[in-house]
Amino acid sequence: MSTTFGVAYYPEHWPETRWATDARLMREAGIDTVRLAEFAWAQMEPAPGDYTFDWLDRAVELFAQEGFRIIMCTPTAAPPAWLVQRYPDMLPVDDQGRRRAFGSRRHVCPNHAGFHAETERIVRVLGERYGAHPAVIGWQLDNEWGGGRSTRCYCPNCVAAFRRWLQARYGSLDALNDAWGADFWSQRYTAWEQIGAPILTVSTPNPSHVLDYYRFMSDAWVAYQQRQIDVLRPLLPEGRFITHNFMGLFDEIDYHALAQPLDFITWDSYPTGHEDRWSEKVYTPDETPPPHAYDTGDPFITEMAHDVMRGLQNKPFWVMEQQCGFINWGFYNQAPRPAVIRLWSWQAVAHGADALVYFRWRAVRYAQEQFHSGLLRHDGEPADGWHVVRRLQAERALLERLQATQTPAEVAMLLAYDDVWALDLQPHHREFRYWRHFGAYYRALRRAGVDVDIVAPRADLSRYKLVIAPTLYLVDDALAAHLHAYVAQGGHLVLGVRSGFKTPTNLVTEAPLPGALRALVGARVEAWHSLPPTTTYRARFDHLHETPIHLWAEALTPETATPVGFYTTSPLAPHAAMTEHVVGKGLVTYVGVWPSRALLDTFVPHWLDRAHVARLLTIPDGVTVASRQGEEGRYLFICNWTEQVARVFLPLKGKDALSGAPVGGDIPVPPLDVRILIV
Ligand code: GAL
Ligand code: ZN
Numbered sequence: 078m079s080t081t082f083g084v085a086y087y088p089e090h091w092p093e094t095r096w097a098t099d100a101r102l103m104r105e106a107g108i109d110t111v112r113l114a115e116f117a118w119a120q121m122e123p124a125p126g127d128y129t130f131d132w133l134d135r136a137v138e139l140f141a142q143e144g145f146r147i148i149m150c151t152p153t154a155a156p157p158a159w160l161v162q163r164y165p166d167m168l169p170v171d172d173q174g175r176r177r178a179f180g181s182r183r184h185v186c187p188n189h190a191g192f193h194a195e196t197e198r199i200v201r202v203l204g205e206r207y208g209a210h211p212a213v214i215g216w217q218l219d220n221e222w223g224g225g226r227s228t229r230c231y232c233p234n235c236v237a238a239f240r241r242w243l244q245a246r247y248g249s250l251d252a253l254n255d256a257w258g259a260d261f262w263s264q265r266y267t268a269w270e271q272i273g274a275p276i277l278t279v280s281t282p283n284p285s286h287v288l289d290y291y292r293f294m295s296d297a298w299v300a301y302q303q304r305q306i307d308v309l310r311p312l313l314p315e316g317r318f319i320t321h322n323f324m325g326l327f328d329e330i331d332y333h334a335l336a337q338p339l340d341f342i343t344w345d346s347y348p349t350g351h352e353d354r355w356s357e358k359v360y361t362p363d364e365t366p367p368p369h370a371y372d373t374g375d376p377f378i379t380e381m382a383h384d385v386m387r388g389l390q391n392k393p394f395w396v397m398e399q400q401c402g403f404i405n406w407g408f409y410n411q412a413p414r415p416a417v418i419r420l421w422s423w424q425a426v427a428h429g430a431d432a433l434v435y436f437r438w439r440a441v442r443y444a445q446e447q448f449h450s451g452l453l454r455h456d457g458e459p460a461d462g463w464h465v466v467r468r469l470q471a472e473r474a475l476l477e478r479l480q481a482t483q484t485p486a487e488v489a490m491l492l493a494y495d496d497v498w499a500l501d502l503q504p505h506h507r508e509f510r511y512w513r514h515f516g517a518y519y520r521a522l523r524r525a526g527v528d529v530d531i532v533a534p535r536a537d538l539s540r541y542k543l544v545i546a547p548t549l550y551l552v553d554d555a556l557a558a559h560l561h562a563y564v565a566q567g568g569h570l571v572l573g574v575r576s577g578f579k580t581p582t583n584l585v586t587e588a589p590l591p592g593a594l595r596a597l598v599g600a601r602v603e604a605w606h607s608l609p610p611t612t613t614y615r616a617r618f619d620h621l622h623e624t625p626i627h628l629w630a631e632a633l634t635p636e637t638a639t640p641v642g643f644y645t646t647s648p649l650a651p652h653a654a655m656t657e658h659v660v661g662k663g664l665v666t667y668v669g670v671w672p673s674r675a676l677l678d679t680f681v682p683h684w685l686d687r688a689h690v691a692r693l694l695t696i697p698d699g700v701t702v703a704s705r706q707g708e709e710g711r712y713l714f715i716c717n718w719t720e721q722v723a724r725v726f727l728p729l730k731g732k733d734a735l736s737g738a739p740v741g742g743d744i745p746v747p748p749l750d751v752r753i754l755i756v
Contacts, residue, residue: 080146080214081476082466083110083434084452085398088136089120090441095457096136099438100143106452106463107470111140112397112434115150115220116182118199119157130206141212148434149213151200151305154220155182160195167192169230172276176232181445182220183227187297188238196301197308204312215318217397218305221345222298222321228329229294231274240269242293256582257285284502285583291498295331306338322397323389325382326355326512331494333533336389343397344386345436348374348421350400350407351382359516361508361628363610367520368699369718370749372413376424376701376718381519381531383428383703385492388531393429393481398436401462402450410448416749418465420716423751427703427714431480435462475734475753478707485706486528487690490519491546493534499583500550500575506607506629514573514671515547521677525685526694528704538563542688547573549594551581557593564597565661569688572598572667574605574629591667598667599638599658605631606649614647616654616670621679628671630654638667693756694725700746710755717746731756 084103088096103111114121114133122128140147161168161179167189169177177184185192207213222228247253250266259265264283266272275282275290306319313319318340323332325344336342352374359378360366366375386394399422403412413421422433439453440460452463469476497511504510522529522545530541534556538544544563549556549572557577564570577591577598586592590602607629608614614626619641630644632652640653658665666684670676685692693711696702699719705712712734717723723746730741734753746752 079477079480080110080395080432081473081480082106082108082469083112083148083432084108085115085434085437086111086113087115087117087437087441088113088132089117091439093132093135096139098457100139100145102453102459102463103145103438104143106467107473108145108466110146110148110214110432110434112148112150112217113137114152114203115217116152116155118152118155121152121203122157122199124159125163128202137207137210137212141210145212146214147210147212148215148217149203149207150217151203151219151309153185153196153199153305156185156192156195164189164191166232166234169227170232170235172229172231174231174277181225183225186230186232186235187294187301188230188235193301193304197304200305200308201312204309208309208312208317209314213317215320215340216309216313217343218302218319218321220322221324222302222335223327223330224324228298229291231276235294235297236274238297239274239290239293240272242296243272243289244269246289256584257283257289258584259283284499287502288495288499288583291329292331292495295329295334295494298330299334302335303338320395320397323386325351325386326358326378328494328497328512332389333494339390341392341394342386342389343395343434344382345398346379346382346396346421346425347398347400347404347407348376348379349411349413350404351375351378353408358510358512361513370417370720372411373417373420373718373749376716377520377523379421379424380428380523380701380703381516383425383430384519384529384531387429387484388492391530391532391536392483393431395432395434396425396430397434399425399433401435401452401465402460403448404450405446405448412450414749415461415465418462419469420718420749420751422465422469423714423753424701424703424716426476426479427705427716429484429705435466472735479705479712482705482707482712484528484530485704485711486530487540487542487688488522488527488685489530489532489536489538489541489544490515490522491534491544491549492531493549493551495581496548496550499579500548502583508628509607509671511548517672517674517677518545518547518573518681521672521674521681523701524678524696525681526692526696526702527685527690535559538568539566541568542690543569543571543684545571545573546576549576551579551583552577552593553581554593557597560594561597561660564663564665567662569664569666569684570597571684572665574631574669574671576667597658597660597665598656599660599665600633600635600653600656600667602669603632603634603652604649605629614649615645616642616647617645618642618655618676618679620683621676624673624675626654626670627673630671631669633667633669638665642669693729694727696725697723699723700725707755713754713756715744715746715752715754717748717750720748722747727754727756729756
């Protein structure tokens with residue numbers, strides 16, 4: 078049996094007399110895996126060294142006997158009150174210099190030596206106790222590192238660790254002063270102890286200082302995770318996994334680095350909450366999100382988050398928390414209809430999920446998450462989510478057939494977390510955000526009907542026919558050489574505005590723009606204009622009549638590249654607005670403007686065709702498509718997020734994966750439903 082349907086279960090929230098009923102109801106719904114012990118530190122160890130694992134032993138035995146698989150969690154996201162009492166300085170300090178308090182979760186400084194020792198102790202005790210248990214298939218470390226704005230601690234202990242981190246990185250103060258441009262405003266440091274956290278400055282702090290602090294805190298969490306792995310791994314028999322539950326478009330930790338030592342990654346998908354939280358992050362204020370029903374969340378945000386998550390290791394992942402009803406932390410917390418819960422589940426699989434672990438089993442009556450639903454209602458009766466999971470059992474065979482199948486993307490986008498940090502620190506335009514710019518390109522690729530891998534800039538790009546880097550911001554010669562090699566061998570690289578502007582320490586390059594990328598681009602960026610909302614420039618492109626340009630415009634002078642677009646009636650006329658450069662067997666396009674939908678919907682299909690990327694479908698508004706490559710062919714998942722029947726046109730012949738019926742041509746997709754086709 079493999080893990081296909083799981084659920085988060087907190088036995089400590091319910092009387093033990095209820096557990097057997099819960100296990101029976103789980104089995105009836107088709108749940109095969111339970112996630113246990115997250116946040117239960119105070120129940121495992123009510124006083125220092127006084128272990129009370131009897132309840133957890135009994136829960137583990139009960140589920141093991143009933144044939145469930147168990148995911149065990151380390152409880153370090155919720156250190157108990159006695160630990161905080163012993164180490165008051167393990168509480169983090171926020172960017173206002175305030176010590177945070179006990180009483181919720183994630184109240185930890187990741188650099189606290191006492192907390193490190195306590196972490197290693199509790200992880201060791203748990204690992205020794207349950208690591209070899211036959212039912213415990215793997216481990217989730219902690220819960221959502223960085224969640225609830227808990228990434229960045231500014232306590233004295235962190236500042237001391239930051240200085241050590243800087244010493245290791247720069248070696249000397251002279252090197253640091255140069256790397257940060259410390260001659261500005263008399264910022265030169267003459268002793269390491271003078272360096273503080275980049276908070277509470279009177280005017281804005283130095284962006285190189287801030288960027289390094291962000292990197293340092295990200296590294297601190299990666300190192301903290303490694304402490305847990307180092308203790309746990311030797312205690313686990315071969316084949317048991319170690320993972321963590323990531324958070325989609327959360328970006329305060331370098332997720333590529335965090336994912337690296339894990340067996341696979343998992344993430345927590347809450348489409349209605351993510352629409353509330355992330356719309357602003359991925360759309361400019363004048364953009365209209367694509368149509369979708371009131372309770373689906375924004376499916377385009379969800380799919381981008383799935384793709385970002387799959388890209389961390391570029392392989393299938395799990396959803397460790399799948400929303401299965403209303404949540405408590407959104408703006409409105411709408412109750413999703415059963416059809417929507419099923420559609421979310423299939424969308425996750427479509428993008429590479431191998432297992433769906435729902436959050437949570439039963440709505441809890443007390444504390445912070447009282448208003449969060451589960452598969453069961455507060456009263457213990459099945460909620461809509463339970464019925465959905467039970468009905469999904471009819472489709473289980475297909476789900477299992479898809480496990481471990483890959484996403485056959487021929488297109489990649491490049492994502493770098495330190496680019497997100499550096500760009501958003503100095504956006505130079507109120508509405509310019511890394512993810513908005515990224516999102517514009519991503520959505521255009523999706524509208525064009527292709528799968529997209531989202532990978533780190535230094536990843537192996539050789540399998541991609543088209544690579545888009547909306548803003549490759551911090552660039553050194555090694556990165557430029559890596560991209561050059563990709564293009565020279567026949568790749569098509571599209572670079573967006575502000576690429577190559579900066580060095581890795583967040584200084585503007587001293588070379589003409591785009592800096593280290595200039596030879597690759599074959600053009601110079603002579604000037605850039607930040608356009609207020611009331612200002613519109615105009616440009617004309619090879620495949621597009623004169624079109625308005627908003628937000629950002631760069632003047633290009635081709636050197637060895639060919640111009641394929643020019644500004645017309647604007648201060649930047651007659652400069653080029655887009656160039657193409659043949660390099661070896663490949664091509665580099667530099668897009669010198671913030672890309673409008675019209676521009677992208679013209680050029681993205683053109684780039685795809687030129688790179689011979691297969692496009693399988695024309696996708697109407699309100700529909701998303703993703704695919705996985707199975708043994709029998711390519712599985713296409715066509716999800717309709719609207720209340721109306723959608724029609725897609727499939728130019729090939731295939732069959733319906735669920736009914737086996739032949740399909741081709743015009744294909745109707747019922748409202749809030751998915752069609753799964755094998756082509
Ligand atoms: C997640 C978290 C869970 C729970 C859930 C509520 O972010 O991992 O523990 O709080 O949100 O939606
Ligand atoms: Zn700290």
